[in-house]
Structure formats: structure tokens, C-alpha cells
Amino acid sequence: MDPQDLENINALLDRDVELREKIKDQVTELDKKTRTMVGVLNKIHSTPSDSIPVLIDSVRPILLSCQEITSSLASLVPENQFWRWKDMWSNSMRTAVFVASLIEYLSTGALIPLSRVAEILGIKEEWKDRVAVPVEDYLHGLISLVNELSRLAVNAVTMGNFEEPIRISIFVKDLFAGFSMLNLKNDVLRRRFDSLKYDIKKIEEVVYDVSLRKLAPLPKVVPP
Amino acid sequence: MASPLIQLFDHFREDLDDYNDRRERLIKASRDVTNISKKTIFLLHRIVMEESTDDHALAKHAAMRAREKLHEVQDMYAGMKHELEGDRFWRHQRQVSPGLQEYIEALSFAHYLDHGNLITFEQVEETLRDSNGVLYFPLVVSDYLLGLSDLTGELMRFAISGIARRGGRAKANQVCAFVRSCKSDFERMTPYIRELSKKQAITTQSLEKIEDAAYAIAVRGSEYDLPQDMLDDIVTQTISTFGSHGDMKGRSRRRDDETDDEYHPDL
Numbered sequence: 001m002d003p004q005d006l007e008n009i010n011a012l013l014d015r016d017v018e019l020r021e022k023i024k025d026q027v028t029e030l031d032k033k034t035r036t037m038v039g040v041l042n043k044i045h046s047t048p049s050d051s052i053p054v055l056i057d058s059v060r061p062i063l064l065s066c067q068e069i070t071s072s073l074a075s076l077v078p079e080n081q082f083w084r085w086k087d088m089w090s091n092s093m094r095t096a097v098f099v100a101s102l103i104e105y106l107s108t109g110a111l112i113p114l115s116r117v118a119e120i121l122g123i124k125e126e127w128k129d130r131v132a133v134p135v136e137d138y139l140h141g142l143i144s145l146v147n148e149l150s151r152l153a154v155n156a157v158t159m160g161n162f163e164e165p166i167r168i169s170i171f172v173k174d175l176f177a178g179f180s181m182l183n184l185k186n187d188v189l190r191r192r193f194d195s196l197k198y199d200i201k202k203i204e205e206v207v208y209d210v211s212l213r214k215l216a217p218l219p220k221v222v223p224p
Numbered sequence: 225m226a227s228p229l230i231q232l233f234d235h236f237r238e239d240l241d242d243y244n245d246r247r248e249r250l251i252k253a254s255r256d257v258t259n260i261s262k263k264t265i266f267l268l269h270r271i272v273m274e275e276s277t278d279d280h281a282l283a284k285h286a287a288m289r290a291r292e293k294l295h296e297v298q299d300m301y302a303g304m305k306h307e308l309e310g311d312r313f314w315r316h317q318r319q320v321s322p323g324l325q326e327y328i329e330a331l332s333f334a335h336y337l338d339h340g341n342l343i344t345f346e347q348v349e350e351t352l353r354d355s356n357g358v359l360y361f362p363l364v365v366s367d368y369l370l371g372l373s374d375l376t377g378e379l380m381r382f383a384i385s386g387i388a389r390r391g392g393r394a395k396a397n398q399v400c401a402f403v404r405s406c407k408s409d410f411e412r413m414t415p416y417i418r419e420l421s422k423k424q425a426i427t428t429q430s431l432e433k434i435e436d437a438a439y440a441i442a443v444r445g446s447e448y449d450l451p452q453d454m455l456d457d458i459v460t461q462t463i464s465t466f467g468s469h470g471d472m473k474g475r476s477r478r479r480d481d482e483t484d485d486e487y488h489p490d491l
Contacts, residue, residue: 001409005344012365013416083314111229129311135239178233185244 020088022076027089030069034095037062041102041148045155049164056103063103066096067122070131074123077130090137096121097133097141102148109167111175114138136189139179143192146172150199153206162216165206172203243315246307250319253304257297257323264293264330265378268337272382279391287338290330297327298351301360308361321367328371333378340398342372342406366417373410373423376403380430384437390456393441400434407431 001009037059047055077085086093100120104112118133149168156164176196184190210216271286272279308316328348335343348371349363383399386392407427414421445455 001342001406002344005342005346006409009345009365009369010412013413016365017416080311081314082311084317111232113232135236139236174227174229178229178236181230181233182237183241183244 019076019078020085023073023085023088026069026072026076027092030066030089030092030096033062033066033069034092034099037099038095041099044102044106044152046159048159049156049161052106056106059099059103063096063099063120064122070121070123074127074131080129082128082130082132086134093133094137094140094144097138098144098148101141101145105145105149105171109171111142111171117141139182139189140192142175142179143189143196146175146196146199150202153203157206157210157215162210165203165210166216169203169207172200176200246312247316247319250304250307250316253300254319254321254323257300258326260293260296260300261323261326261330264290265333267293268330268333269378269381269385272337273385279389279395283337287334290334290337294327294331294334294351297323301352302354305354305360313361317364320361321364321370324367325371325374328368329374329378332372332375333382336375336379336402340402342402366420369410369413369417370419370423372406373420373427376406376427376430379403380433383434387437387441388459390460393438393445393452393456396434396438396441400431400438403427403431403434 040055040059040062043055044052073089097117100117101112104110104116114133114135117138121133123131123133149172153165153168156162156168179193179196182193184193268286268290271289272283274282276282304320308320313320328343331348331351332343335341335347345363345365345368348368349359352360352363354360379399379402383396387396389395407424410420410424410427414424445452448455450458
């Protein structure tokens, strides 16, 4: 190989390694934050509903602090190279989506839109070739949300909250209808979507138990 | 009546379908590129084995024909340009890579036959530009190196199948030295590129095959205290009395070695 060419190529390779290290540092930080939040949010399964707002308020600042990391990532990633590096932080990003969507559900009972997630994480539209929340990661986050809510349906009943499972049931069924509209190929997302039916079954069983024993008012969606 | 959530997922479906469809198109295109490139490589092997009094001119002619054929690939890349614009390139890089590496292998083989050296990164890039000098898509160092790494296998076939030709032994020695230097240049890069270490192992095998052939020739040649030219004459005469099918052995060997570079579709 021509010595000049050899030198250039080695320089290019070294530059990529250096960049990878820098991104990794940021991802480690993001990972710490998302793990902390998931840890705190685990307490929803043992927190009475009137104390949930306090719990959520303790997580919100951590979620907002992820903005520092997304902005560092946006300055590190070269133009047009979002998809080259995104695998490094996909997992953390999906967890962040999950956290944002759980907080939104617990505080308003609604589904958080993708655009709102990006906004909370401080991801700007003009970064979309460097840092963005792709549809796939958003959907992964929502599946984690369903996984979590199926547990919450059970634990809410244990804590004496008989209406929560019914709210969850309606919310999750809607979401499932949405997922059913997608043409998913055989990948991780598809497999995780396929497993949603078990979560739905679990939630339905709780709803069945609660309704049968007349512990909660009949949900509006069930015909009389 | 569509609820807001259904509308939202409608939008996601479009987004995912768009991505999957493009992905399929690029996989197909990449397969076509691979196909043309493989044919080009066979073409090169065929032409350099033709009867000729001037191997140098023959190699030049082969390289020219190969470049013509590779224009088909360049035209395909020109057509794929809009599919790979902006951030899309990196989203689909894994679909583009297999064909591109095969193309670089064919291109570098033609280049070697023409110039006797390794095609540079810039020279590969030059073939991937439109009339305004704009690249169809960015060339990635790993694709360049992995394509070159496959070249060593072709050179091994080239050296061994041509070894019985006039000047074939000198050429085999040249190729041997060249492959050896490629191998050592690539060595430092293996930690950076995952697949390269596997290909280095194959390069080592190819190198050994050429070395063994060169060894056999050197040992046997030493038994006759004659200059290389005269040995060439003796061999040529012997072959010509058997009719000119000196290339049959090389071809069957080539097919045996085919298994190492099969196309692996991205999963």
C-alpha cells in the first residue's frame, strides 16, 4: 500500500476509535441516569396512588437532565452519521422513552406522543441527521411501558386500587390496536410485540377478577 | 372514525414501510452488484489465461474490459444515489456493503493487472462520482479494506493458474511479494474492523498456497542449471505438444476455492 494512503487510512481509523470512546462516555452517563430513574419508578408498585405524584416529581428532574447528554451527542456525531452510531445508545434511549411514557401515563393517563418525548429529551429537529428518536426506539419504549403496566395492574389491586387495572386495560388495548396496524418484519420489535398478548392476558385476568367480585364499577367499554 | 392514536400509528406504518421497502430494494441492488462484480473477476481470469506473446498487453487489455463491465455497477450506484442521500446512507450501509466490497475486489484486481499496485482509497472514490464530481455515497474505510482483502484470494488464483506460462514463475513471485505486503499493511488495521481478522486468515492461506508453489518451482528449477527463459521454453514446448489446454487445471481449482466468498445477505 502506498505509504501516504496507509497513513491516511490509519488516521481515519484512529479518529473513529476516538469518537467511539467519546460517545461511549456519554452513553455511560445516559445509562446511569436511565437506570436510576427505572429504579425509582419501580416503587410505583408499592406506592399508594395519592403519593404517586411526589414519586414522579422526584424522577422528572433526572429525565430533564438527559438533555445535557443528547446535546453532547449532537455535537459529537458527525453530519449524517446518526445511524452509524445510534446502536451505541439505542438501549438507553428506549429506556428514556419508557420512563417518559410511564410518567405521562401516571400523571395524565394518556399516551405520550413521539414529538413530546423528543422535546423532553431536548432533541432538536435540526439534529435529525445526528441525534433523533426514531420510530423504532419509541415503539420499543412503549412495549416496555405495557410490560410495566401489566405488573402495575396486579400490584394496584394488592394495594386496594381496583379501578387502575380497568384504566390500564383500556389504555393497553388501544395501544395494541395501534401496534397491530404496523407491518413489522422479523426483528426484535416484532418479537416483543408478539409477547404483548401475554401482558394483555394478564391484565384481562385482573380485570376479570375485579369485575366478577364487583370490586370496581363496570368499565364503560364493556356492554351492559 | 380514526382515533388520534390510530392516526399516529398510521404514520408510523408509513415510516416503517418506507424503510423496509428501501431496504429490500437495496439488498436486491447489492446482489446485482455482487453478480456483475463476480462476473468481472471471472472475465479477468479468463482473459489473462488467453494465448499471447505479450502478457503485459494482455493484462492491460483485461483491465480495460473489466473496467467497461464495471461501468454497469457504476450506473447502478448512480441510480441508487437518491436512496442513500443524507443520513440514509448509514441507515442502509449494511445492505450496501456486500456488493460494494465485491465491486472493490473486482476493481482492485483490474487495477493490479494494469499497474501492478494497490488501488488507493481516492482512486476507488473516483469511480463512484457523478459527472459533477459528487460521490454517489460516502466510501467507508472498512468496505475499502475488506474489498482489498478479498483481492488477495484472486491474486493467488491468478498466480497459480498462470505459473506454467512463460514468465509465470517470475509473476508468481511478484504476486507473492505483493500479497505479503498487503497482509502486513492490513495487520495493524485488524483491531479496528471486525471482519478483517477473519479475512486476514484467508489471506494467510492464499499466501501459503503461492509460497508453496514458488517453493516447488525453486526446488525443481535448481535441479537444472539453466536460465529461467530456457526453462520456460522447455515447459512451453511440452505443453504445446499436448494441445493448448494449460488453463484447465487453474479453472477447476478456482471453482474449489469459490466457497470462501459467498454472498451473505444481511439478516
